[in-house]
Amino acid sequence: MSSYKKEHKILEMENKLNILEQIQKVEANPYLFNKIENRINQQITNFISLKLSWSLGFLFLLVFAVNILVIKNQGRKNEQISISKVAKALHLNTNNNLYE
Numbered sequence: 001m002s003s004y005k006k007e008h009k010i011l012e013m014e015n016k017l018n019i020l021e022q023i024q025k026v027e028a029n030p031y032l033f034n035k036i037e038n039r040i041n042q043q044i045t046n047f048i049s050l051k052l053s054w055s056l057g058f059l060f061l062l063v064f065a066v067n068i069l070v071i072k073n074q075g076r077k078n079e080q081i082s083i084s085k086v087a088k089a090l091h092l093n094t095n096n097n098l099y100e
Contacts, residue, residue, distance in 0.1 A: 048056075
């Protein structure tokens with residue numbers, strides 16, 4: 001490569017780099033940071049508190065346990081009713097009282 005071509009390429013690069021020196025620093029809105037902080041704080045306050053979430057979880061667990069107990073007891077009552085019906089149909093004694 002000739003020295004003229006090298007110098008020409010160097011000048012082209014310098015011209016392109018000089019454009020970067022013309023960039024000016026932009027001033028941001030002074031209230032922008034405050035706006036961003038307020039939005040972040042609003043998003044954080046929209047969550048449910050830890051105490052409330054534990055209370056609701058315990059409440060759902062309690063309701064679930066009561067439902068299971070009711071279903072189990074209902075099955076026993078149905079079983080007792082069906083046993084007494086069979087005993088009456090066969091004319092059997094439905095209780096253990098010997099003096100009736």
